[in-house]
Amino acid sequence: MDNKEYIRTKINPILEALVTKTLLAKPDDPIPFMVEWLIQEGKVELPEMVQLRHEVEQLRGQLRLAHTSGAVAPVPAGEGAEEEEEEEDEDDEDDEVDELPELPSMEARMKAMPRTSVSAEAFGAWNKKKAFEAPVYNKSSEQFARLKDILSNSFLFSALNEKEQKTVIFAMQEKVIEAKERPIKQGDDGDCLYVIESGVLDCYKKFDGETEEKLVKTCEVGDVFGELALLYNVPRAASVEARERCVVWMLDRESFNAIVKDAAAKKREMHERFLGSVPLLENMDSYERNKIADALKTETFRDGEYIVKQGDPGDKFYLLEEGEAVALKVFVEGQEEKQVMAYKAGDYFGELALLRNEPRAASVVAKGDTQCGVLDRASFKRLLGPLEQILSRASQRYE
Known part of the structure; x- marks a missing residue:
């Protein structure tokens, strides 16, 4: 049996089951969850596995103890009851992850699971990654502008730079x-995603134990559908039916993987390197910085642009990745x-409006072409909560 056949018949079924279970549970820290799942499914009792399971349980105990004692994110005296309740709710959610569900045996799961495409394609000496050349389908300037607007506002394509975005559009x-x-038909393999140019489509899903499909979603102009099968290499989760005559744009799997997925991976690596050099985050461990890297969105600004x-109302926090900017303030109307x-690169701004729920205290203008990593209000509170005291003290620089 050669390497490719071994991966197809032995490794892929395990990876598919593991990824599916992890996506369903969505644990805050997926690594211990995955390790525990593999141990349970494989009934592995090797000394190394027993020791690893023991270490996982120890780590979980330490996390629960840290949350109980308040060591993870101490709340300063004088904080309101609302924040304490929010933190308790978040702790409860974290605790739920510790209770792993009972899982069917690997054999039963493999029998019940439909055959799907490769979950995570590996490349090496025996499976070299081929040079990719994207197809080109000409578009009018109006079509290009509409697609550019859709992609610019879609989280799925948020990691693309201008050149990559142009390649995807064409x-x-x-x-x-x-x-x-x-x-799209439920259960089929997915080989493309769609962007709606005109018309309306309905998504229908047949749930286990039921004979009739149920309408679960309606897609309209500007929506993207069919992307989950490409992201996770799973069968189509629902059927999509046109309510009327529709015009859509298709992006094939190969182009999606070569451009969109690669861009997302490169963006994450770039953000991780950058965050490691930010003084504000120097006391965070790599796992915490990685969570910030995943949440950051990139925005670019031209010279002189505000x-x-x-x-203005403030709902974003900015980390300056490239270029320079200045803060300008009007003291007297x-x-x-x-x-x-x-x-300069590595500095941050925009925190004051989020900390105090007040309008922007100053304007910030780009000096030259500038690139910023941006966190929205919810991500700012969730990921930078432990740094709130530091940020509050630093906010006096505007006054």
Whole structure:
């Protein structure tokens, strides 16, 4: 049996089951969950596995103890009851992860699981990654602009730079779907995703034990569908039916993997390297920084462009990745702005409005082309909560 055949018949079924179970549970820390699942499924009792299981249980106990004692994120005196309740709710959610569900045997799971495509394609000496050249389907300037707007506002394509975004747009092929036609059928393998140019499509799903499909979602102009099968290499989770004549743009699996997935991986690596050099985050461990890297979205600004404006509502926190910027503040209405801060790569701003729920205290303007990593309000509170005291003290620089 050669390497490819061994992976297809021996490794892929295990990876598929493991990824599916992890996606269903969505544990905060997937590694201990995956280790425990493999131990239970394989009934592995080798000394190394027994020791590993013991270490996992010890780590869980330490985490519970840390949460109970408040060592993970101490709350300063004077904080409101609302924050304490939120933290207790978050702790309860974390504790739920510790209770792993009973799982069927590996043999039963493999029999019940449909055959699917490769979960995680590996490349090496025996399976070399081929050079990829994206297909090109010409588009009018209006079509290009519409697709660019859709991709720019889609989280799925948020890691693409301008060049990659352009490549993806030209790689999309136009397709007309007639009323009642189903471009996607539940259980089929997925070989492309779709972006809706015009029309409405309905998503139907047949749940286990039921004979009738149920309408679970409606997709309209600008929506993307069919991406989950490409992201996780699982069968189509639902059927999609055109309510009327629709025009969609298709992006094939190979283009998606070569451009979108690779861009996301490169962006994450870039963010991880950058965050390791940010003084504010120096006391965070690599796991905590990696969570921030996953949540960061990249925004670019031209020379002289306002990143934030004094008086506007604040809902984003910025880490300056490339370039420079200055903070400008109007102290007396009607007078000119005065520079109060200068920023370089590794600096941050925008925290004051989030900490105090107040309008922006100053404007920030790009000096030259500038790139920022951005956290929204929810991610800021969730990921940077332990740094709130440091951020609050530093906020006096604007005053």
